[in-house]
Amino acid sequence: LIFSELAYFQFSDVMEPEETITISDVFSRNKIKPSKHDYSSNDPLPLLEACSKSVRFSNVSVTNFVEIMDTKREIQFSATTFIYAKDQIYVAYRGTDSNIVGWREDFNLSFLAECPAQAEAVNYLHKVLKSFSSSIIVGGHSKGGNLAIYASIFCKPKEQNRITSIYSNDGPGFNEYISSDKRYKAILPKVNLIIPEASIIGILFSNKEEKKIVKSTANGGHQHNPYTWVVKRDSFEEADKQASSSVLLDSTMELWLKSLTDKQKKIFVSSLFNSIEASGATTLAQINDQKWVSYNAIIKALKEMDSKSKDCISNSIKKLALAGRDVLWNETKKKFEPRH
Numbered sequence: 001l002i003f004s005e006l007a008y009f010q011f012s013d014v015m016e017p018e019e020t021i022t023i024s025d026v027f028s029r030n031k032i033k034p035s036k037h038d039y040s041s042n043d044p045l046p047l048l049e050a051c052s053k054s055v056r057f058s059n060v061s062v063t064n065f066v067e068i069m070d071t072k073r074e075i076q077f078s079a080t081t082f083i084y085a086k087d088q089i090y091v092a093y094r095g096t097d098s099n100i101v102g103w104r105e106d107f108n109l110s111f112l113a114e115c116p117a118q119a120e121a122v123n124y125l126h127k128v129l130k131s132f133s134s135s136i137i138v139g140g141h142s143k144g145g146n147l148a149i150y151a152s153i154f155c156k157p158k159e160q161n162r163i164t165s166i167y168s169n170d171g172p173g174f175n176e177y178i179s180s181d182k183r184y185k186a187i188l189p190k191v192n193l194i195i196p197e198a199s200i201i202g203i204l205f206s207n208k209e210e211k212k213i214v215k216s217t218a219n220g221g222h223q224h225n226p227y228t229w230v231v232k233r234d235s236f237e238e239a240d241k242q243a244s245s246s247v248l249l250d251s252t253m254e255l256w257l258k259s260l261t262d263k264q265k266k267i268f269v270s271s272l273f274n275s276i277e278a279s280g281a282t283t284l285a286q287i288n289d290q291k292w293v294s295y296n297a298i299i300k301a302l303k304e305m306d307s308k309s310k311d312c313i314s315n316s317i318k319k320l321a322l323a324g325r326d327v328l329w330n331e332t333k334k335k336f337e338p339r340h
Helices: 002-006 024-033 043-053 100-108 116-131 143-154 182-190 220-226 244-261 260-275 284-289 291-304 309-335
Strands: 061-070 073-084 088-093 136-143 162-170 191-196 212-213
Touching: 002 043, 002 073, 002 136, 024 043, 024 088, 024 116, 061 116, 073 100, 073 136, 073 244, 073 291, 088 116, 100 143, 116 136, 116 143, 136 143, 143 162, 143 182, 143 191, 182 191, 244 284, 244 309, 260 291, 284 291
Parallel strands: 088 136, 136 162, 162 191, 191 212
Antiparallel strands: 061 073, 073 088
């Protein structure tokens, strides 16, 4: 998880593309030339500082930093390789940051057989496996967890044997194109899914495999931030079960997504994010800094969209409400059913 969170750092600000330096050097250079990256809630700087002063992590090497941000391709992708022992490597995929294009791509996961970031993730893992002969662990937080699993599924079969473990830290699952693929099922024994007890991201799409559920000091959606996950000595403190709110959301989203065709999902996502981008903002932070200007621009864009898009958004929201109603009704009935 530490390497997955360090992947949020903007290494290109302090090192050359093909350079390999230690975590300690990364932090030292950052103090001279502070990174300008617009971080979301999981700011990696405090973690980077702690690692730079740690006997265990200060000499870990950082290499192969890659970042792609392209609104036309609708892709936000970044990955970093950490060499933490002579024969052990961790490939970390960055999750969604504050850039709106990244959030659009997350929604695209619901209907695309392969999104651009997933394709890049496969290419990146292939290059790393080709460059090193040691065993490799692959992981990531949020969308990074999805990319870690996806890249491991679709890398070359001979290369898969060198992947010892895959970690998805509150990462979303996959649509039916991937979850029904025999290669997906074959890789599952190596996959470790970790979610907080009130997860809202790690339960999205098909993510029904066995999960480690951990306690968090935050509430609701704030639990997605792994810095709130409770650590007890050398491991996470596990929760007794997934929170009921997370279970209900999981069931609701599953029912809702099944009620929409891929075409409807595509229109819904395109219409929603076209209106957001009409505000002129490129990051969530920019929307937050100028709330009313951004919100007014978004509302105006929604009003001006064509009737087909309006109808699609309206019908999709209605189906979401119906899905939520059906889930609540079924859960209520269960409480009154006789126990055998």
